[in-house]
Amino acid sequence: MNNSIKKCDFIIIVGAYSSGAKLAKYFLEHGYKCIHVTSQKVWEIARLHKTFIAKDFYANYIIDDEHALDELICKLSKFNIKAVIAGSEPSVILADKIASYFDVYKNDLSKTMARRNKYFMIEEIRKAGLRAPAQLKTNCKHDAVSWLQRNGYKNVIIKPLASSSSDSVYKCSNKDEVSCAVDAIIGHTDLYNEVNNEALVQEYIDGAEYIVNSVSSRGKHYITDIWKGYSNTPNLISTDSYADLVRSCDDHYDAICEYTKKVLDAIGIINGSAHTELRVSSDGSPCIIEVGARLAGKANFDAINLVLGINQAQLTVESVNSPERFLNYFKRHNSNTSKCMRYVYLASHVEGMVKKNVSVEHILALDSLYSLHLQFDVGDYLFRTDKIRRKSRPGYAYLIADNQDKLELDYQTFKQYEAALYESVLLLD
Numbered sequence: 001m002n003n004s005i006k007k008c009d010f011i012i013i014v015g016a017y018s019s020g021a022k023l024a025k026y027f028l029e030h031g032y033k034c035i036h037v038t039s040q041k042v043w044e045i046a047r048l049h050k051t052f053i054a055k056d057f058y059a060n061y062i063i064d065d066e067h068a069l070d071e072l073i074c075k076l077s078k079f080n081i082k083a084v085i086a087g088s089e090p091s092v093i094l095a096d097k098i099a100s101y102f103d104v105y106k107n108d109l110s111k112t113m114a115r116r117n118k119y120f121m122i123e124e125i126r127k128a129g130l131r132a133p134a135q136l137k138t139n140c141k142h143d144a145v146s147w148l149q150r151n152g153y154k155n156v157i158i159k160p161l162a163s164s165s166s167d168s169v170y171k172c173s174n175k176d177e178v179s180c181a182v183d184a185i186i187g188h189t190d191l192y193n194e195v196n197n198e199a200l201v202q203e204y205i206d207g208a209e210y211i212v213n214s215v216s217s218r219g220k221h222y223i224t225d226i227w228k229g230y231s232n233t234p235n236l237i238s239t240d241s242y243a244d245l246v247r248s249c250d251d252h253y254d255a256i257c258e259y260t261k262k263v264l265d266a267i268g269i270i271n272g273s274a275h276t277e278l279r280v281s282s283d284g285s286p287c288i289i290e291v292g293a294r295l296a297g298k299a300n301f302d303a304i305n306l307v308l309g310i311n312q313a314q315l316t317v318e319s320v321n322s323p324e325r326f327l328n329y330f331k332r333h334n335s336n337t338s339k340c341m342r343y344v345y346l347a348s349h350v351e352g353m354v355k356k357n358v359s360v361e362h363i364l365a366l367d368s369l370y371s372l373h374l375q376f377d378v379g380d381y382l383f384r385t386d387k388i389r390r391k392s393r394p395g396y397a398y399l400i401a402d403n404q405d406k407l408e409l410d411y412q413t414f415k416q417y418e419a420a421l422y423e424s425v426l427l428l429d
Contacts, residue, residue, distance in 0.1 A: 020087025
C-alpha cells in the first residue's frame with residue numbers, strides 16, 4: 001500500500017443508498033476518503049443500486065458471505081479507518097460486524113439485533129421501563145388470531161420483522177384480517193429480498209405520529225429535526241399526506257426528545273444517526289413504533305439546513321470529524337425556527353404507462369416550493385400508490401414558507417397540480 005493512503009483517514013460507509021448515498025460528499029468536503037462496502041444481495045436491489053454515487057468512493061467492495069468478510073477485513077486493515085457507518089436499513093448488521101474489527105466509535109454490539117429486528121427492538125425498549133406496544137412474534141396465523149382474541153384489542157398492526165417503508169404493514173380489526181395479513185407476510189420476501197419466516201403482531205397505538213431524526217456521539221444524543229405526520233386517509237397505518245416540521249416551542253417537543261433519547265439508549269445506539277417513529281397519545285405520552293439506525297430516508301438535507309441551520313447528514317459527519325464540536329450543539333442550537341416547513345408525500349390516484357415528459361414549470365413557480373423529486377420517467381409504469389403492496393410513491397416535495405397560512409395555501413395548489421400531472425403524463429386528459 002502506498003504512503004499516500006496511509007496519510008489519509010478513510011470512512012467506511014456500508015450500503016450507501018438513498019440518503020446514505022449523500023454522506024460521502026460531506027466527508028469528502030472535510031478531506032476524508034470513503035470506501036463503500038455492500039452485500040451482494042443488497043447490491044442487486046435495483047431501486048437501491050441506482051441511488052449509489054460511485055464517483056464519491058475511493059473503492060467499492062461487494063461481498064457475498066462470511067468468508068468474503070474475513071478477506072475484506074484484511075484489505076481494509078491497510079487503511080486508516082476513522083469510522084464505520086451504516087448508510088441504509090439493510091446494512092445495519094454488516095456495518096456493526098465491520099466496526100467490531102476496528103478501533104472506532106461504535107454502537108453496543110451486544111444489541112445489534114435490537115437495531116434491526118423489530119421484535120427484539122421493542123423488547124429492549126420495554127425492558128428499559130419505557131412505554132412500548134404489546135406484541136407477539138409468530139409463524140402461525142392461528143396464534144396471531146388467538147392473541148388478538150385473548151387480549152381484546154380493537155386494532156392490531158401486523159408487519160415483517162425487518163423491513164421498512166411501510167412494506168406489508170397491515171392494520172387489522174378482526175380475525176379474518178389478521179389471518180390474511182399473516183398469510184401475506186410469512187413465506188414472502190421483504191423489501192430487501194429476505195424471506196419472512198415470522199410476522200410481528202402488535203397492539204395498535206392510537207395518537208399523532210411523529211418522526212424524530214437524531215445523531216449520537218459517545219452516548220450523547222442530539223435531536224436534529226422532528227416532524228408531525230398527517231394523513232387524509234381514514235385508518236391508514238402511517239403518514240400518508242405530509243409531515244410538518246415541529247419547532248422546539250411546540251406541544252410535546254420536550255417529551256418526545258426525552259423519550260427518544262431513552263429509546264436510543266435502550267437499543268444501544270451510542271454513535272451515529274437514527275430515524276425514530278413514534279406516536280403521542282391524547283394524554284401526551286410517547287410510545288415507540290420503530291427505530292432505524294441510519295439517516296432519514298429520502299431527505300433533502302439542503303432544505304432542512306436552510307430552515308434549521310444544521311441537518312442530520314452534516315451532523316453525522318461532524319460527530320466523526322470533531323466530537324468536541326458536536327457536543328457544542330447541545331449548548332447553542334435549537335429548532336425554534338420562525339419558518340414553516342412541510343415534507344409532502346406524493347401519491348398517484350391513477351396508473352398506466354408514462355407516455356409523455358413531465359411538465360412542472362407551473363409547480364416550480366409556487367412561492368413555497370423548495371424542491372420537487374419525481375421518481376418516474378417516460379417508459380416507466382406509474383402505479384396507483386399503495387405502499388403496503390409495494391406500489392411506492394412517485395416522489396416527494398419540500399415546501400417552505402414564512403407562515404402557516406402561506407404554507408397551507410401553496411400546499412392546496414400543489415396538490416391540485418399534482419393530481420393533474422399524473423393524468424397528463426399518462427395522456428388521460
